[in-house]
Amino acid sequence: MKSRPALRDTLIAVVALAVILVIPAFHRSPAFEDYIIRLSAMALFATSLNLLVGSTGMVSFGHGMFYGLGAYSFALTMQLTDLSLPVAAILAVLLTVVAAFLVGAVCVRLGSDYFAFVTLAMQMLFFSVIISWQSLTGGDQGLRGGIPRREIFGFDLSSQLHLYQFSAIVAVLGLLALRHVSASPFGATLRMIRDNETRAAFLGVVLWRARLIAFVIAGGFAGLGGVLAALFVSGAYPELADWPNSGQAIFAVMLGGIESFLGPLVGAMILLALNDVVTRTTEYYGLVLGIVILAFALGLRRGVLDYLRRWWAQGRTGRAR
Amino acid sequence: MRTRGIGRRSILGGTAGLLAAPWVARAQAKTLRIGMQSIFSGPIALVGTSSRAGVQMEVERINSAGGLLGRQIEIVYRDSKGQPQEAARVARELVNSAGCELLLDAEASSGAFAVQEVVRDLGVACIHCNSETSSLTADPKIRVPTAFRVARQGVHDAIAGSAYLAEFANANKITKWATCSPDYAYGRDTTAQYLQFFKKFKSDIEVVTEAWPKLGQPDLTEVITKLIQAKPQALFTLLYAGDLSAFVNQGNVYALFSQMKVACPNFDYPVLTTIKNLPAGIQAATRYIETFPDTAANKAWGESYRKKYNEFPTNWSWENSLAVQFMEAAVKKANSTDGKAVAAALVGMKVNSPFGVDGTITMRDDHTTIGYAIGWGQTVPQPPYITSVKPADWGKILELETEWKKQQHYI
Amino acid sequence: MDLDALGHCLATAACVVTQTTSGLIVGMLLFLVAAGLTLIFGVLKVVNFAHGTFYMLGGYVAFTTLAVTSSYTLAVLAAAAAMALFGVLFERLLIARVYGSNVLMQLLICYAVVLIFDDVVKIVWGPDFHAMGMPPAFQVPPLFIAGGVVPPFYAVLIGIAAVIALALGLGLAMTRLGKTVRAAAINAPMVGVLGINTTLLFAVVFAVGGALAGLAGALAAPVRSLSPGMGFSILIESFIVTVIGGMGSIAGALVAALVVGLLRGFGTIGFPNFTDGMIYAAMILILVFRPQGLFGRRTA
Structure with a gap:
């Protein structure tokens, strides 16, 4: 497969962004805008996870740790200092990058099952630190009192419309950057490691280093997603860093498709919509979600986008014949 | 008059109708929608189910007496699953999309703090019915002009x-x-x-x-x-x-x-x-007990609850019932559901209630209730379970x- | 940190006896659940994240059986039998369909089962918690040994768990079935080629795992609360035990369960706020420096 021109990806991103930004001019729907804000956070979270799961074959059970860390460090910086919002956001992402480096340095050499377990254990440790370090984090009650949303570049982020625009821009830029990583020679190296690590090693790839770099990049973008999540709830809560949240991201990745770059985005869209509709109609959300997961895992057996792409490819070869 | 069944059937029926047809909702624009959010799923779903029961009892009473401001009340229930970020989302959805004019927040504490920030942004009148964490209303930095607590305060x-x-x-x-x-x-x-x-x-x-x-x-x-x-x-x-x-x-x-x-x-x-x-x-x-305060009104409330739901009321049940009573009185007094007007009516308001030590409970100017029953006694293995209760000195x-x-x- | 208290405790016989038995009790119940988990992983390479659900359902089945028959023995047997059956169904209908595919698929299926049965329990038994209460035979005052307190019910519990540990250990070492299971753990396709019905073998392994978890749920029900979602904390703890002991090792699970139990017993005195943190940290250290666990074999 030839690496696709960056120009085309940029064009798609620009068009998508333009559409999203134009919608409120025609129709204001607070529910839709909230949906896009949450989707922005979750899309970054899930797509960054897929850089590990899909591109590199590293199944991390603890990705929520970086999402939560991004949210907490951003919210705390905003509450405790007078730094401007972009500076706080960049600091938060940097902190997550450092954390991902430290965690990654410990885990990336492990075999795949043990890698999954140790990331899960790290996340549990991180979660228990959030809960115990009450004086800083507010413990299980989360950070209270709201995030002061200082105006930036004319964006007033306590206004829903502005937060919508801001989140969409950040998410699209973030996804574009991730796309760039995965389409780059480095991305090709990661896929080679996934498919045959022995061969990659023979070709001179330092396996642990490539994995560590991927892990750090993924952690950083999850942290960026966490910043958006913190802005949406105007605070930070331990649930953001808990295992069910990591599970959500894993499911979004699987549901959308691990072989397609936009798969996790599609998965996140479906999952969020499902959540919103189902919790409105029944208190047995778990039952419904469980059945959906089973139907998906036993029926489709691969992500929606992967499935569509195969179907499309088959259809084309069929027609050609 | 519609008689609502208990529990899941009514929530299913009610919300199915809601999903089915937005235009039906418009036709009934006279209905007064109140959003109620709580934890209806997971290990502590009892918070939600018993809070909802408390709310339903009062709403039925109000509706069968002709409604509030001449409008029938419809409660729109939402499940936050106990997650603060969901609590925040649900609160926004209730007000922004489901057309709720008032909010009953029956979340546990962490959810209540998340709802508090949404209320700060939206300016809707909201009553927290379950959070006992003092700082929610006591801390002026956290307090919100249109949000109140009708619950015990830690x-x-x-x-x-x-x-x-x-x-x-x-x-x-x-x-x-x-x-x-x-x-x-x-x-x-x-x-x-x-x-x-x-x-x-x-x-x-x-x-x-x-x-x-x-x-x-x-x-x-x-x-x-x-x-x-x-x-x-x-x-x-x-x-x-x-x-x-x-x-x-x-x-x-x-x-x-x-x-x-x-x-x-x-x-x-x-x-x-x-x-x-x-x-x-x-x-x-x-927390709640039918024999304290030892009054006919309290006993009657407890008994009618038990008869209706076939289970004992919880502490959340009375708090939510009382929250509806406060909301009812405030909306009547303000003759509006506007956040600021309802808030102004609530401050200093006193309602008659079976859960008050002297038969009344007051909403103090710092947005929290006082005068509710607090008593201590000793357990016995059979009903009434707690005996020789001594009332606290307010x-x-x-x-x-x-x-x-x-x-x-x-x- | 309260190391003075810990030192003081270790210096008095009564405290050592009591906290040690507490640790054993906690550890033995943990072992029953973890044993099934480790057995299933050892043979099938499946991390059964639905194992906590087996435990929960076992507790509820016992609760209802006791209410109907008033016999605690029956309740325990019913729970074990029901969960053996449940284990087989779970394996045949769901897990068997994704053998050999992505680990994530197995994880998702387990996750789905956890979600579904938490809600099923809520529908059948209600959202509120239940307490089974102590069976009358055990409503007797505790024994005092060397100044330490040992309740008879717990003495019986430890006995049952010890018997099961022994039976499992000997069964795996001595019997033909046990040898087949061990062989399958090393190379399942080869065992199949040798003419052994691996389908049946896998189902049996899940039945045993399920029965053990159901048994643990029933044995714990008199003293613990039953609520939807109760399986989760058990799953996490037994998962930790399995990892520390070595995925697939019964002896490892036993030792690790006792270590975790004792860590809890003395941790609550010496470092009450960091017991969990200690356990997680121990797990991370083990995974990093000895990924196969204390007793595990190093396999690919």
Whole structure:
């Protein structure tokens, strides 16, 4: 497969962004805008996870740790200092990058099952630190009192419309950057490691280093997603860093498709919509979600986008014949 | 008049109708929609189901009497699953998309703080019905102009409980105490608060050991043996619900209750009725109990609840019932559902209520209720479960609360 | 940190006896659940994240059986039998369909089962917690040994768990079935080629795992609270035990369960707020420096 021109990806991103930004001019729907804000956070979270799961074959059970860390460090910086919002956001992402480096340095050499377990254990440790370090984090009650949303570049982020625009821009830029990583020679190296690590090693790839770099990049973008999540709830809560949240991201990745770059985005869209509709109609959300997961895992057996792409490819070869 | 069934059927039916046809909703624009959010799924779904029951009873009463401002009330329920970020989303959805003019927030504390920030942004009138964390309304930085609490407030219970336990300790010559509370914000803050006031009432107490089991920790054996080892004269515990029930059952195995006095403010009906061998003589506060306040009105409310739902009311049930009563009175007085107008009406409002010590409960100007029933008594294994209940002295509560607020720099 | 208290405790016989037995009790119940988990992983390489659900359902089945028959023995047997059956169904209908595929698929299926049965329990038994209560035969005062307290019910519990540990250990070492299971753990396709019905073998392994978890649920029910979602904390703890002991090793699970139990027993005295943190940290250290666990074999 030839690496696709960056120009085309940029064009798609620009068009998508333009559409999203134009919608409120025609129709204001607070529910839709909230949906896009949450989707922005979750899309970054899930797509960054897929850089590990899909591109590199590293199944991390603890990705929520970086999402939560991004949210907490951003919210705390905003509450405790007078730094401007972009500076706080960049600091938060940097902190997550450092954390991902430290965690990654410990885990990336492990075999795949043990890698999954140790990331899960790290996340549990991180979660228990959030809960115990009450004086800083507010413990299980989360950070209270709201995030002061200082105006930036004319964006007033306590206004829903502005937060919508801001989140969409950040998410699209973030996804574009991730796309760039995965389409780059480095991305090709990661896929080679996934498919045959022995061969990659023979070709001179330092396996642990490539994995560590991927892990750090993924952690950083999850942290960026966490910043958006913190802005949406105007605070930070331990649930953001808990295992069910990591599970959500894993499911979004699987549901959308691990072989397609936009798969996790599609998965996140479906999952969020499902959540919103189902919790409105029944208190047995778990039952419904469980059945959906089973139907998906036993029926489709691969992500929606992967499935569509195969179907499309088959259809084309069929027609050609 | 529509009669709503209990529980899931009504929530299904009600919301199915809501999804089915937005235009139907428009045709009934006269209906007054009130959003209610809580935890309806997961291990602590009882919070949601019993809160909803409390709300339903009042709404049926109002609707059959002609509604509020001449409009029938329709409650729109949403499940936050106990996650704060979901609580925030759901609150916005209720107001922004579901067309709710008022909010009843029946979330646990962390959810309530998330809802609080949404209310700050949206300016809708909101009543928190379940969060007991004092700072929600006491801290002026966290308080919101249109959000109120109709529920117990932690610091009130702490003062009342400490005063009662100090007297109890004096009468029984108890100085050596142990504490055992869940290891998270509620357990830690509230234990500290009780101890602070306790020492004020009785300076010679000594805490010989502390245990901090995790929330939902299934096996408390090592905690129980640790407590017995320390040989305290009395134990104070803030465990609740399933954890409290497990503690009593596992404590019974070690005969803990014959080796020390035990005091706990969290014995409500679900715990009292579930435990098979409830030891007698535990010092217990009344979260909600039909026999305190010992009035006809309270008994009637409890009985009609039991008859309707075939289960005992919880502490959340009365808090949510009362919240609807306050909302009803405030909307009537303001003759509007506008956030600012309702808020103005609520401040200082007094309603007649079976749950008040003197038959009334007041919404104070710092957005929290006072005058509700707080009493302490002792357990017995059969109904009424808690006997010889002594009412708390609200004069003393208010005096010490003011002192506490100054100390926290809230005033 | 309260190391003085810990030192003081270790210096008194009563405290040591009591906290040790507490640790054993906690550990033995943990072992029953973890044994099934480790057995299933050892043979099938499936991390059964639905194992906590087996435990929960076992507790509820016992609760209802006791209410109907008033016999605790029956309740325990019914729970074990029901969960053996449940284990087989779970394996045949769901897990068997994704053998050999992505680990994530197995994880998702387990996750789905957890979600579904938490809600099923809520529908059948209600959202509120339940307490089974102590069976009358055990409503007796505790024994005092060397100044330490030992309740008879727990003495019986430890006995049952010890018998099961022994039976499992000997069964795996001595019997033909046990040898087949061990062989399958090393190379399942080869065992199949040798003419052994691996389909049946896998189902049996899940039945045993399920029965053990159901048994643990029933044995714990008299003293613990039953509530939807109660399986989760058990799953996490037994998962930790399995990892520390070595995925697939019964002996490892036993030792690790006792270590975790004792850590809890003495941790609550010495470092009550960091017991969990200690356990997680131990797990991370083991995974990093000895990924196969204390007793595990190093396999690919």
